[in-house]
Amino acid sequence: MLNICGCLVHVKPGMSQDVIPAIAGMAGCEVHAHENGRLVVTVEDTDGKRASDQIMDMHQIPGVLTITLTYHHFEPHGPSAAEAPAL
Numbered sequence: 001m002l003n004i005c006g007c008l009v010h011v012k013p014g015m016s017q018d019v020i021p022a023i024a025g026m027a028g029c030e031v032h033a034h035e036n037g038r039l040v041v042t043v044e045d046t047d048g049k050r051a052s053d054q055i056m057d058m059h060q061i062p063g064v065l066t067i068t069l070t071y072h073h074f075e076p077h078g079p080s081a082a083e084a085p086a087l
Contacts, residue, residue, distance in 0.1 A: 002044065005051045006071030007058075009039040015063030022061045028054055 011019045016034055023039070024031050028046040031039050041058075043051040058067055 001074045002077055003051045004071075004073045004075075005043045005055065005069055007041045007043060007055065008068045008070050009041050009058065010065045010067075011037045011039060012063045012065055013037055019061055019063045023058060026054055026057065029058075 009019070009023070016037055016039065020031050020034060020039065023029050023041055028044040028049070028051065030042050032042065033040040043054050043058075045051050046054075049057075055067055055069070058064055
């Protein structure tokens with residue numbers, strides 16, 4: 001299963017420019033937008049770590065105040081059952 005999470009990350013004032021590259025440097029994480037200490041971030045499972053563990057790791061980045069899960073989606077890897085070849 002592919003696990004995709006959308007998060008709103010609140011950052012201490014003046015620390016966005018330190019937090020953004022820290023999050024963007026994490027495998028499976030992408031910062032899509034930022035304004036006034038708020039970041040829109042997506043997190044996906046990687047081969048080595050689940051998205052939930054990556055979100056917990058983000059809490060340890062200096063300057064991160066809160067992370068709110070705003071979207072969560074699971075989907076199967078590879079072709080769906082309807083697309084899979086019959087045996």
